[in-house]
Amino acid sequence: MLTIRQDLVDSMVAHARQDHPDEACGVIAGPAGSDRPERFIPMVNAARSPTFYEFDSLDLLRLYRDMDDNDEVPVVVYHSHTATEAYPSRTDISYASEPEAHYVLVSTRETGSEDGPYELRSYRIVDGVVTEEPVTVV
Template sequence: MTVSECGRIGRVWVPGETPLYSRGVLTIDQAAYDAVVAHARRDHPDEACGVVAGPAGSDRPERIVPMLNAARSPTFYEFDPTDLLRLYQDMDARDEEPVVIYHSHTATEAYPSRTDISLAQEPGAHYVLVSTRECGNDEGPVEFRSFRIVEGEVTEEEVRVVPAYGASKPQPMEQQ
């Protein structure tokens, strides 16, 4: 597969690593991708966090919901517990699920930390990490990477940014 076939990817595979394309894929449209990155830049140097919800079973992240980082910290994030309840009630009412759970790292790479791994409790979600260590609040390079985190095991997946969801075939579900 070439880069032009799969769209923009989060990063380049380095020999010796688990091949990026060997397992899952996150397909996300440009608007949602841009909104996640913009949120991460805006909240730098604190960690930004949120979800991109989508119809249950669709694996399609459609509705970005930026969340307040109750910790307001450069090294920790936590959804405010009251907002968390409202978010899940809202998703339930819309028959949605958290397709993407995202947060930023502001001084380190976009890879799950030990804290991220031990606290990950949505095995069906794509955990997206954005690193703003290079760009800060400004335009500039960001890392945007996606992972599955299931029972402490981290699996990186390809990130495919598409102009819109309509044109491409739905991706097979992994979490069902």
């Protein structure tokens, strides 16, 4: 189960709307071993695509060095879907490389960059196996 603060959910949704029609992506880091998302880190979608996201390799290297310096891990890896439901694509599944992370998807398919309904779901993805998990917003 993912327990996450409302302000972090709001930040992911705002980032998804801001980058629409391209997919948005980022990480929420937290203290190592805590499973507690705390620090919102929006990233640039290097692919600049409405159907695919990719972290820039240099940005990713800087992110992991920064998290190491702060004794943090990627608790949440998030991205948006702009035209489909909030469910991992085959590409998303093949790129999932953090077995301890919560993979959060935000779908902006109904409202795009405007305020309104969105879909947010969380998954564990381990060795290509996708398991949806409940999300508790506090």
